[in-house]
Amino acid sequence: MIRPAAGARFASGDAVRVLDTEKEGHHIRTPDYAKGKPGWIAQILGSFPNPESLAYGGDGLPEKPLYKVGFRQSDLWDSYEGSSEDILFIDIYEHWLESRKHGGEEK
Amino acid sequence: MKKAHDVGGRREDFGPIDRSDHEIEDWERLADAVNYVLNAKGHKTTDEMRRAIESLDEYKEMSYYERWAAAAELLVVEKGLLTKEEIDARAAELERRWGGA
Numbered sequence: 001m002i003r004p005a006a007g008a009r010f011a012s013g014d015a016v017r018v019l020d021t022e023k024e025g026h027h028i029r030t031p032d033y034a035k036g037k038p039g040w041i042a043q044i045l046g047s048f049p050n051p052e053s054l055a056y057g058g059d060g061l062p063e064k065p066l067y068k069v070g071f072r073q074s075d076l077w078d079s080y081e082g083s084s085e086d087i088l089f090i091d092i093y094e095h096w097l098e099s100r101k102h103g104g105e106e107k
Numbered sequence: 108m109k110k111a112h113d114v115g116g117r118r119e120d121f122g123p124i125d126r127s128d129h130e131i132e133d134w135e136r137l138a139d140a141v142n143y144v145l146n147a148k149g150h151k152t153t154d155e156m157r158r159a160i161e162s163l164d165e166y167k168e169m170s171y172y173e174r175w176a177a178a179a180e181l182l183v184v185e186k187g188l189l190t191k192e193e194i195d196a197r198a199a200e201l202e203r204r205w206g207g208a
Binding site for chain 1: 116
């Protein structure tokens with residue numbers, strides 16, 4: 001079931017990049033191998049309690065918009081040997097994404 | 108530093124996956140049951156459990172349910188449900204009763 005995502009910054013099709021930042025603490029849901037990689041918003045999944053807060057006993061509020069983000073496998077792995085059309089989808093929270101429209105250069 | 112739950116795709120750091128199976132032991136069923144109840148009673152959440160498991164210093168040396176048991180212990184102490192001393196005393200008592208059997 002799709003939950004409403006009030007105030008979502010991104011829309012389907014937007015070009016995004018995963019922030020390449022280290023974060024203190026455990027249970028970061030953004031995979032390391034996706035950090036700094038370019039992708040696109042495939043779907044807005046809704047807003048959910050922030051797991052980085054829940055993991056430390058917090059209430060997870062404010063809820064964070066969650067997106068299904070598409071990546072070309074060849075963008076994720078330096079020596080990817082599969083088809084250049086192979087795609088991986090990863091669920092990523094909004095605070096881990098930046099727009100590639102301004103500032104972010106194509107990689 | 109890469110955490111234990113975030114090593115996806117880093118094949119160079121690991122050997123092949125151990126796919127061997129084993130019989131579930133009684134203590135593993137207990138670890139599963141205790142965790143289920145702690146969650147159901149609202150004492151901890153899945154996210155807290157994953158954080159606690161990932162924080163274990165000896166993660167790589169531990170089995171699946173050893174991680175569960177150790178992480179649950181961390182959390183019940185952190186939340187003040189039990190003290191480490193109470194847990195250690197109970198473990199020693201069980202060791203006396205069942206140990207060496």
